[in-house]
Amino acid sequence: MTLTAGLGFKLEHLDAVLAARNPGLWFEVHSENYMMDGGPRLAALEAVRREHPVSLHGVGLSLASVTPPDPDHVARLARLAERIEPCAVSDHLAWTRSGGVEHGDFLPFPRSRSALACVVDNIQRVQDVLRRPLLVENPSTYIDLPGHAFDEATFLAEMVQRSGCELLLDVNNAFVSAHNLGGDAQAYLDALPAAAIREIHLAGHSPDPDGATGLLIDTHDAPIVDAVWQLYARLIDRIGARPTLIERDDHIPPFEQLMVERNRAAALLAYDSARAELVDA
Amino acid sequence: MLSLVAFQRDFAAALRAATVAEPAALTIHRNTGARAAIDALAANYPVVLALFGEEPFAACAQAYLQVSPPCEPRLSHVGAGFAMFLRSYPPVQDILWIADVAALERLWLESLFSADAAILDGAALLQQGVNDETRLVLHPATRFAPFASPAVSIWHAHASEDPNALEMIEWRPETALVTRPGQAVEIDAVGPGGLAFLKAVAAGQPLVGAGAAAFDADPEVDLQTLFARLMESGAFTPTLSDRSPS
Numbered sequence: 001m002t003l004t005a006g007l008g009f010k011l012e013h014l015d016a017v018l019a020a021r022n023p024g025l026w027f028e029v030h031s032e033n034y035m036m037d038g039g040p041r042l043a044a045l046e047a048v049r050r051e052h053p054v055s056l057h058g059v060g061l062s063l064a065s066v067t068p069p070d071p072d073h074v075a076r077l078a079r080l081a082e083r084i085e086p087c088a089v090s091d092h093l094a095w096t097r098s099g100g101v102e103h104g105d106f107l108p109f110p111r112s113r114s115a116l117a118c119v120v121d122n123i124q125r126v127q128d129v130l131r132r133p134l135l136v137e138n139p140s141t142y143i144d145l146p147g148h149a150f151d152e153a154t155f156l157a158e159m160v161q162r163s164g165c166e167l168l169l170d171v172n173n174a175f176v177s178a179h180n181l182g183g184d185a186q187a188y189l190d191a192l193p194a195a196a197i198r199e200i201h202l203a204g205h206s207p208d209p210d211g212a213t214g215l216l217i218d219t220h221d222a223p224i225v226d227a228v229w230q231l232y233a234r235l236i237d238r239i240g241a242r243p244t245l246i247e248r249d250d251h252i253p254p255f256e257q258l259m260v261e262r263n264r265a266a267a268l269l270a271y272d273s274a275r276a277e278l279v280d281a
Numbered sequence: 282m283l284s285l286v287a288f289q290r291d292f293a294a295a296l297r298a299a300t301v302a303e304p305a306a307l308t309i310h311r312n313t314g315a316r317a318a319i320d321a322l323a324a325n326y327p328v329v330l331a332l333f334g335e336e337p338f339a340a341c342a343q344a345y346l347q348v349s350p351p352c353e354p355r356l357s358h359v360g361a362g363f364a365m366f367l368r369s370y371p372p373v374q375d376i377l378w379i380a381d382v383a384a385l386e387r388l389w390l391e392s393l394f395s396a397d398a399a400i401l402d403g404a405a406l407l408q409q410g411v412n413d414e415t416r417l418v419l420h421p422a423t424r425f426a427p428f429a430s431p432a433v434s435i436w437h438a439h440a441s442e443d444p445n446a447l448e449m450i451e452w453r454p455e456t457a458l459v460t461r462p463g464q465a466v467e468i469d470a471v472g473p474g475g476l477a478f479l480k481a482v483a484a485g486q487p488l489v490g491a492g493a494a495a496f497d498a499d500p501e502v503d504l505q506t507l508f509a510r511l512m513e514s515g516a517f518t519p520t521l522s523d524r525s526p527s
Contacts, residue, residue: 032354032356033355033356033357034463035355035422036357036392036394036395036397037394037395037397038396038397038398038421038422039392039393039394039395039397039422040393040463040465041394043464058354059354060353060354060355062354065289066285066286066289073353073354093287096354097354098289098290098291098293099290100348100352101351101352102350102351102352102353102354103293103296103310104313104314104315104318104351105310105313105314105317106315107292107310108306109285109288109289110285110288112285114284114285115285118285134333142305142306143304143305143306143307143312144311147288147472202292207308208305210305210308213305213309213405215309215508216304217306217309231427250475252314271360
């Protein structure tokens, strides 16, 4: 079955998730929330997996750290992947850890040549254990650091080519970064290598509570804005249909309400697939 | 250009110490990380949160995370040392039992995430016959700990709907027994005999030795009732040798 649009799985939605029969529906979880030996939470995920494809989206590999990913953490991820047989395994282009401390957010870094080498090495270490390509997500950015040797799209393309990883393209992150740094989200999306993009994320954002900064924060606590839907429609038109996830991690509405956003993405994907068939015919 | 090592070291240092003129991005990253850690601590210690109230809990969480920042990406591991921290947290010096409740909540989480295993059926064990060498094995999700306070009763009072539940608690030491007989974790209190029995089992002593230890600790103990209760709670798992073929 071809994956269309999916949702982040929330335990409180378990019954509705198990009952859902929408064609192409799939679910994604944060890998770290299921790295345990057993018990009801893991059993719930296994029940979801019996009904739907599941992808594992991590927050803990810290791929842009100067130190390699924690081997124990990678081993736990591999065990979970063995258990769940996910349709994708992903993490972020960011560092989240240094000096033995978890910083709890995706931190930026100068996209230097040495950073590229470091990220590529870290990705390969994970892929060697998982024995599959990792999907790496573009970040939300709040600051224009000095010391970049590459623009972000070029860095991502180089990273893909050198490591063999693939891309998880978060359209909201592209929108938030372009807003915060004064860039052009459309041009950024157009510059990314289409073949490498294997999954898309759509999410909501919020303005910085300190209104004076004018920054947008990638909060995943609100519906997707129209501008992001527009970027998404144009992206799909360029690269073709891709499994697309509606991400929501805070102020979580009822399952049916999330399915409305999910179905909007599914409709766009179905439209594009129908068009592609006509073109190919 | 700064090397990546120096950049990450300096950025992490800047995250630790806020300054007036810092870039907005730094504040956003610091706040996001702090919020995530406090939310995780609150999720892992719901009864301690209820006992404190939201604002005092947030202040306590901040003080704790300052000395013990998260060191592992799994949110369920945030606060592994919270109970010990509370023992020396000045605002709770007169209510140190709150540290016991935190320790109990930690055991609850550990039990929730432990490995799955079969539950030992006590009746089947007795039917099969017990000898001097018969040993019980704790289920992977079983935890027990003695507390100087009635931590188990306090925990249950918070889970109960009865507004008077807290006032009805008898003030005495309690030993918590945490088990996972089905899909949910259960918390029960056992007496000194129960504690001695569980300690003996955990130390690998045979069943008869565990019974004797329980009797030594509490001559009033009703071993049959204690055994039945422990079996019912799902505290044990079959050993390889007495697991029935299926």
